[in-house]
Amino acid sequence: MHALISGASVAGPVLAYWLRRHGWRVTVVERAADARAGDGGHAVDLFGPAVDVIERMGLLDRVREARTRNDTITLFREGRAPITLATADLATGIPGRHIEIMRGPLAGLLHEVTRDDVDYRFGTVIERLDGATAVLSSGDTVDADLVVGADGLHSGVRALAFGPEERYRRFLGAYLAVYTLPDVLGTGPTVAAFTAPGLAATVYPTLTPGLSRALFLVRSQQELRGDGKEILRGLAGDRLGPRVAAVLEHLGAAGDFYFDDISQIRMDSWSRGPVTLVGDAGYGPGPAVGGGTSLAAAAAYVLAAELATGPVDDALRRYEAALAGPVRHSRRIGPSVLGAIVPRNRAQVWLTAQATRLLPRLPRPARRWLTSFGGGPAAMLDGLVLPPAGATRS
Ligand SMILES: Cc1cc2nc3c(=O)[nH]c(=O)nc-3n(C[C@H](O)[C@H](O)[C@H](O)COP(=O)(O)OP(=O)(O)OC[C@H]3O[C@@H](n4cnc5c(N)ncnc54)[C@H](O)[C@@H]3O)c2cc1C
Numbered sequence: 001m002h003a004l005i006s007g008a009s010v011a012g013p014v015l016a017y018w019l020r021r022h023g024w025r026v027t028v029v030e031r032a033a034d035a036r037a038g039d040g041g042h043a044v045d046l047f048g049p050a051v052d053v054i055e056r057m058g059l060l061d062r063v064r065e066a067r068t069r070n071d072t073i074t075l076f077r078e079g080r081a082p083i084t085l086a087t088a089d090l091a092t093g094i095p096g097r098h099i100e101i102m103r104g105p106l107a108g109l110l111h112e113v114t115r116d117d118v119d120y121r122f123g124t125v126i127e128r129l130d131g132a133t134a135v136l137s138s139g140d141t142v143d144a145d146l147v148v149g150a151d152g153l154h155s156g157v158r159a160l161a162f163g164p165e166e167r168y169r170r171f172l173g174a175y176l177a178v179y180t181l182p183d184v185l186g187t188g189p190t191v192a193a194f195t196a197p198g199l200a201a202t203v204y205p206t207l208t209p210g211l212s213r214a215l216f217l218v219r220s221q222q223e224l225r226g227d228g229k230e231i232l233r234g235l236a237g238d239r240l241g242p243r244v245a246a247v248l249e250h251l252g253a254a255g256d257f258y259f260d261d262i263s264q265i266r267m268d269s270w271s272r273g274p275v276t277l278v279g280d281a282g283y284g285p286g287p288a289v290g291g292g293t294s295l296a297a298a299a300a301y302v303l304a305a306e307l308a309t310g311p312v313d314d315a316l317r318r319y320e321a322a323l324a325g326p327v328r329h330s331r332r333i334g335p336s337v338l339g340a341i342v343p344r345n346r347a348q349v350w351l352t353a354q355a356t357r358l359l360p361r362l363p364r365p366a367r368r369w370l371t372s373f374g375g376g377p378a379a380m381l382d383g384l385v386l387p388p389a390g391a392t393r394s
Helices: 011-021 047-054 058-065 103-112 154-160 228-236 242-248 291-309 312-341 346-361 364-370
Strands: 002-006 025-030 043-049 072-077 080-086 097-103 119-122 126-130 134-138 140-144 147-149 169-182 191-196 197-205 211-219 257-263 275-277
Touching: 002 140, 002 211, 011 025, 011 103, 011 291, 043 047, 043 103, 043 291, 047 058, 047 097, 047 291, 072 134, 072 257, 072 346, 080 346, 097 103, 119 312, 126 154, 147 154, 154 275, 169 228, 169 312, 191 242, 191 346, 197 228, 211 228, 211 312, 228 242, 228 257, 257 312, 291 312
Parallel strands: 002 025, 002 147, 025 119, 072 191, 147 275
Antiparallel strands: 043 097, 072 080, 126 134, 134 140, 169 211, 169 257, 191 197, 197 211
């Protein structure tokens, strides 16, 4: 059996690894020119079952070794003393194992353990799809038994097989901007955090000494169109104080600026014939607020396990059934996390500061409750039972 997977970030390589273990032939096309390594992209979270999947792939030690090392977070407030908190306190509400890692190194490790026996084609996309026959941008035609879109929120496979993104996109009322800049704040390994009504920003070190990355979350009820840098400048202005104004000065020069709306992908079913979706492509819970990485890794493993045990159409039905609960749960997370980390008004800005100050002094159960984000990203996978690792490589 031959699978053609689009996307080589998280879901794609995890699926490729397990399909190879189950004896499939695997081709992966990826739009980017090479495997992501560099200095990281953004931080992502692996919770519970996703950590189990990484462990079963023999990668646990290397992923742990590559984890982020931002052990403290400092909330800066205009005219007031900053408040510093151990990130471990913020993680009290996370049950089970949790690893934070930059997406680049994670994707790099996943590529490394699959590259020897998976046919990776970088700088390539699927241009046409007829059942499981795909015409690639390279001009090649691939005649597969299964085509999988693991190509993220703006999935090309979804557009080809299920229609335009607008049909499935649910805007959560906020935008996200990320870019790299010199370490102008000089805050070292701590995550610097800032809030104002409708706005939250964090600035944290990258893996490259002397560089940091800024991440902005901005509420907006209207959908905004136009140049992301201009939109961010307009919305943030100087409302987060002089430190963030200094960060915004580097916006113009940022070559890796990323700006997107925070939206979920909501589909009733993410399989059609021999085509299916995995990870953000089929049920993205919202970038930066939804725990999509864990869902992507665990779901890819489940999909491979189902494909190992029967015909493709039955396997896809069982895959959807297994994921239905976690996917439904994941849709509640983004709005709840946004509510907790981007204050709506001055009162909430004040409350956030008080909660941050008090958190380390609270008894553990209260800390757990305050940091669980209403059952949050970690809990969404609670109901998911990972099938045994199954067949070995043929
Ligand atoms: C700024 C930001 C911050 C985030 N923070 C967190 C966080 O703190 N915690 C967390 O868990 N998650 C976070 N996420 C979400 C997380 O990155 C995703 O949920 C996760 O990466 C999903 O993995 P995936 O493999 O499904 O898709 P993606 O990681 O999106 O990968 C899709 C891959 O497909 C490729 N691709 C796209 N289109 C095509 C095409 N047409 N053809 C071929 N290839 C294509 C892309 O280049 C990419 O390599 C964040 C996302 C962003 C943008």
